[in-house]
Amino acid sequence: MTKQTTEHRTVGQSLFHESAHLHVTGRATYTDDIPERNGTLHAAMGLSAKAHAKIKSMDLSAVKNAPGVVAVITLDDVPGDKYLGPFLHDEPVFADGETLYVGQPMFAVAATSHDLARRAAKLAKVEYEDLPAILTAQQGAEEKAYVLPPVHIARGDVEDKLATAPHRHDGDFYVGGQEQFYLEGQIAYALPGEDMDMHVYCSTQHPSEMQFMVAHALGQPVHGIKVECRRMGGGFGGKETQSWYFATVAAILARHTGKPVKLRADRDDDMMITGKRHDFRALFDVGYDDNGRILGVKFQYQLRCGFSADLSGPVGDRQIFHTDNAYYLDTFDILSIRAKTNTQSNTAFRGFGGPQGIIAIEYVIDDIARKLGKDPLEVRKANFYGKTERNVTPYQMTVEDNVIHELVGQLEESSEYQKRRAEIDAFNATSPVLKKGLSLVPVKFGISFTATQFNQAGALLHIYTDGSVLINHGGTEMGQGLNTKVAQVVAEELGVDFARVRVSATDTSKVPNTSATAASTGTDLNGKAAQDAAVKIKTVLAEFAATKYGCAADEVKFRDNQVICGDKASVPFDEFVRVAYTGRVPLWSSGFYRTPKIHYDFATLTGRPFFYFVYGAACSEVIVDTLTGENRITRSDILYDAGSSINPAIDIGQIEGGFIQGAGWLTTEELWWNKDGKLMTHAPSTYKIPAVSDCPPVLNVKLFENSNGEESIYRSKALGEPPLPLGMAVFLAIRDAIASLGEGRVAPPLNAPATAEAILNTIEIVQAEARAKQLEKVTA
Amino acid sequence: MVKFTINGKAHSFDGDLAMPLLWYLRDELAMTGTKYGCGMALCGACTVHLDGQSVRSCVTPVSAADGKKITTIEGVDAERIGRAVQAAWRKLQVVQCGYCQSGQIMTATALLAANKNPSDADIDAAMSGNICRCATYVRIRAAIHEAARSLA
Numbered sequence: 012m013t014k015q016t017t018e019h020r021t022v023g024q025s026l027f028h029e030s031a032h033l034h035v036t037g038r039a040t041y042t043d044d045i046p047e048r049n050g051t052l053h054a055a056m057g058l059s060a061k062a063h064a065k066i067k068s069m070d071l072s073a074v075k076n077a078p079g080v081v082a083v084i085t086l087d088d089v090p091g092d093k094y095l096g097p098f099l100h101d102e103p104v105f106a107d108g109e110t111l112y113v114g115q116p117m118f119a120v121a122a123t124s125h126d127l128a129r130r131a132a133k134l135a136k137v138e139y140e141d142l143p144a145i146l147t148a149q150q151g152a153e154e155k156a157y158v159l160p161p162v163h164i165a166r167g168d169v170e171d172k173l174a175t176a177p178h179r180h181d182g183d184f185y186v187g188g189q190e191q192f193y194l195e196g197q198i199a200y201a202l203p204g205e206d207m208d209m210h211v212y213c214s215t216q217h218p219s220e221m222q223f224m225v226a227h228a229l230g231q232p233v234h235g236i237k238v239e240c241r242r243m244g245g246g247f248g249g250k251e252t253q254s255w256y257f258a259t260v261a262a263i264l265a266r267h268t269g270k271p272v273k274l275r276a277d278r279d280d281d282m283m284i285t286g287k288r289h290d291f292r293a294l295f296d297v298g299y300d301d302n303g304r305i306l307g308v309k310f311q312y313q314l315r316c317g318f319s320a321d322l323s324g325p326v327g328d329r330q331i332f333h334t335d336n337a338y339y340l341d342t343f344d345i346l347s348i349r350a351k352t353n354t355q356s357n358t359a360f361r362g363f364g365g366p367q368g369i370i371a372i373e374y375v376i377d378d379i380a381r382k383l384g385k386d387p388l389e390v391r392k393a394n395f396y397g398k399t400e401r402n403v404t405p406y407q408m409t410v411e412d413n414v415i416h417e418l419v420g421q422l423e424e425s426s427e428y429q430k431r432r433a434e435i436d437a438f439n440a441t442s443p444v445l446k447k448g449l450s451l452v453p454v455k456f457g458i459s460f461t462a463t464q465f466n467q468a469g470a471l472l473h474i475y476t477d478g479s480v481l482i483n484h485g486g487t488e489m490g491q492g493l494n495t496k497v498a499q500v501v502a503e504e505l506g507v508d509f510a511r512v513r514v515s516a517t518d519t520s521k522v523p524n525t526s527a528t529a530a531s532t533g534t535d536l537n538g539k540a541a542q543d544a545a546v547k548i549k550t551v552l553a554e555f556a557a558t559k560y561g562c563a564a565d566e567v568k569f570r571d572n573q574v575i576c577g578d579k580a581s582v583p584f585d586e587f588v589r590v591a592y593t594g595r596v597p598l599w600s601s602g603f604y605r606t607p608k609i610h611y612d613f614a615t616l617t618g619r620p621f622f623y624f625v626y627g628a629a630c631s632e633v634i635v636d637t638l639t640g641e642n643r644i645t646r647s648d649i650l651y652d653a654g655s656s657i658n659p660a661i662d663i664g665q666i667e668g669g670f671i672q673g674a675g676w677l678t679t680e681e682l683w684w685n686k687d688g689k690l691m692t693h694a695p696s697t698y699k700i701p702a703v704s705d706c707p708p709v710l711n712v713k714l715f716e717n718s719n720g721e722e723s724i725y726r727s728k729a730l731g732e733p734p735l736p737l738g739m740a741v742f743l744a745i746r747d748a749i750a751s752l753g754e755g756r757v758a759p760p761l762n763a764p765a766t767a768e769a770i771l772n773t774i775e776i777v778q779a780e781a782r783a784k785q786l787e788k789v790t791a
Numbered sequence: 792m793v794k795f796t797i798n799g800k801a802h803s804f805d806g807d808l809a810m811p812l813l814w815y816l817r818d819e820l821a822m823t824g825t826k827y828g829c830g831m832a833l834c835g836a837c838t839v840h841l842d843g844q845s846v847r848s849c850v851t852p853v854s855a856a857d858g859k860k861i862t863t864i865e866g867v868d869a870e871r872i873g874r875a876v877q878a879a880w881r882k883l884q885v886v887q888c889g890y891c892q893s894g895q896i897m898t899a900t901a902l903l904a905a906n907k908n909p910s911d912a913d914i915d916a917a918m919s920g921n922i923c924r925c926a927t928y929v930r931i932r933a934a935i936h937e938a939a940r941s942l943a
Binding site: 025027028030031032033034035036037038039040041043044046191192193194195196242243244245246247275277278489490491492660661664665667668669670671672675694695696700701702703704706708710 | 932
């Protein structure tokens with residue numbers, strides 16, 4: 012798994028993850044592994060038991076008197092802002108007179124041990140008076156309960172296109188949410204320091220946001236708060252904003268008691284408190300021609316946002332922006348409803364609404380193919396964006412880097428799609444119980460934060476006089492290999508071995524005002540900022556070398572651990588930096604990057620929100636037992652456009668993992684709330700993420716030969732999110748297997764996740780419909 | 792009072808014997824390589840060996856370890872199989888976030904001790920209780936085969 016390029020020494024190579032030697036020996040430090048300072052208290056939160064209720068009384072005396080309890084705090088004890096939130100400040104730190112969902116924090120306890128804190132938190136006596144609750148997105152949409160106003164985007168006369176299209180149908184479907192299920196749960200450890208300082212170790216994708224929220228909650232300036240994160244045991248979007256409960260409550264208790272306070276959520280509490288991927292209901296109406304080309308399409312999305320806005324606005328926007336996926340939509344009308352519900356506040360999850368947009372259009376395209384009796388792949392191709400025409404997105408951005416035709420063509424060949432399609436049809440014709448299904452699906456994914464201002468990053472690069480290099484940047488490491496890639500960039504720029512470069516923990520006192528490590532932009536932004544810092548240092552060093560050794564500054568090269576000054580001198584890097592230090596040359600620099608070209612108007616939802624697009628496609632085959640609904644993925648092939656990959660081994664790992672995680676979202680991962688609005692799937696006992704036994708025996712992942720047309724960091728393209736929606740190939744293959752029961756002409760009304768239960772229910776409907784059609788034929 | 796060895800070193804404990812072994816390791820001994828994931832023996836992040844058998848330390852009381860040999864991720868490299876598994880894990884670049892990987896390595900090591908040449912089905916059966924949200928499973932399978940080859 013190595014890729015050699017002639018011009019680059021470290022970039023493009025499958026170097027090991029910078030922490031690999033620590034990971035495999037248990038020595039990689041996560042937040043809970045930091046040695047605790049003497050006197051550390053442990054916190055737990057008391058959670059509400061009602062979806063929407065007035066808190067008539069809350070008696071905490073038993074909590075306060077429980078063994079080991081040092082402090083109990085409620086909303087009244089929050090010294091600063093009592094309401095927080097990333098966009099709207101609509102989230103109370105603790106319940107404010109009423110509960111807004113089951114699991115909402117109402118108070119917090121600090122005790123001498125984790126166990127005692129948790130036991131005490133169960134002793135509250137709360138009297139509730141039930142209020143009407145909204146428990147589904149559909150109910151929220153019907154009652155016009157919104158966390159943010161609906162967003163609407165349209166082009167052309169869609170009613171006319173629908174009315175005059177040769178074919179038209181409408182329908183609705185539901186796609187479930189997804190729990191992030193980072194294996195390392197939410198955690199923060201707050202250490203009060205001198206003069207109102209507060210140092211918070213937090214497992215978070217967004218140290219700056221945590222810093223700001225802690226400062227707001229404590230009512231003090233940001234400069235006294237330091238948030239640090241060495242690494243996370245997974246984030247997946249769940250630690251973008253929602254680590255705030257833990258960071259702020261730990262800090263408030265630390266301020267309140269004057270002691271260090273650790274708040275590590277129990278798994279069940281974590282799942283009860285924090286939001287998930289937005290589940291949604293989609294209603295659609297589509298008109299198309301005989302080839303299945305869409306002439307006009309209407310969508311209404313009803314997103315379950317939960318009790319607060321959190322990131323639901325940009326998530327909903329990104330769903331709209333990915334409703335085109337790889338297809339040109341000439342005439343469309345998309346309405347996005349951000350329903351307010353009395354459930355957890357749904358938030359970021361790898362893809363951030365993108366997968367929800369992509370699955371919606373793919374569902375509709377799959378339907379069109381069934382109605383026309385065509386292979387869905389044919390209908391997909393008929394709708395692909397063109398290269399020079401039919402290439403403007405619904406948000407008025409021209410697609411300039413389209414490779415979807417070639418990419419899908421190559422995957423169709425390498426996966427032997429057509430041959431296997433014929434084999435599967437033959438198999439299904441003779442197999443009464445087991446049915447196979449196949450699906451090949453493209454993905455186009457826009458890269459950049461839609462909010463333009465977040466597309467900036469900083470870095471701080473130090474060279475020490477022994478020639479070792481330390482890079483700090485604003486991104487966070489959550490397993491995606493960001494630190495490895497940034498170190499590769501720095502090593503490449505300085506012409507030194509990878510081993511000389513160390514990446515420090517993310518620290519708000521080193522690089523300020525950082526963006527979340529999110530939107531797949533980690534390497535694009537922070538890699539560029541680190542490169543900028545390296546280039547700045549090199550510029551100064553080259554001038555110094557020119558004076559010292561008598562060459563021209565532009566002749567100075569940094570390569571192979573040497574500083575080469577034309578034909579005048581070649582000095583080992585470490586020796587050179589010692590000489591430069593003696594010559595009083597600064598050996599450190601900041602770096603900065605802002606993504607060029609992008610702009611976006613929130614009022615009209617138009618502009619160029621994305622710097623470029625990532626393309627990919629997946630082909631999956633499944634086998635379904637039609638008597639039980641059980642199913643297996645038997646093979647998957649993936650082709651992915653990573654541009655000029657900085658680290659192919661890391662990138663392929665991201666693709667494999669993202670694909671399987673996406674398949675989990677749409678198959679086994681079911682979030683289920685009871686009639687009182689209580690999430691009942693709040694542990695791995697009831698919430699099923701993929702295990703090794705759920706992975707296909709054959710998973711072929713290849714990188715598409717390409718380079719980024721835009722000047723991204725070493726012309727690479729983003730990973731992170733775009734692999735996740737590839738998992739829909741599994742869902743659509745299951746749908747394909749079910750469709751075989753209706754001779755391929757019935758569009759199975761399969762909702763996601765396609766659990767065995769959902770599959771079985773759909774099979775019964777399809778079989779009944781097929782029987783009815785058969786009867787029609789006979790009686791005709 | 793219970794007595795056992797951890798990674799070859801003798802220990803005794805006369806505190807709360809109902810304490811899960813995980814907390815004894817992490818809180819009493821500051822051996823933080825073994826991770827808390829779910830606390831219900833459902834995720835595998837806390838896997839250690841008790842006399843060579845994989846157990847979930849989050850639900851194993853300290854009393855259950857009395858007189859036994861405990862091996863954790865910090866000591867798994869004392870044995871040839873453990874070293875081979877760690878080496879394969881690095882060679883095939885299995886790890887993403889790393890949080891579940893102590894448990895994965897412990898379960899894989901116990902598997903290879905019992906079965907020198909496991910098939911994919913054997914791996915799936917032995918490893919399906921160790922969940923990985925990064926879904927590094929394809930490489931976990933490959934790395935177990937790689938370790939088996941290197942030990943042959």
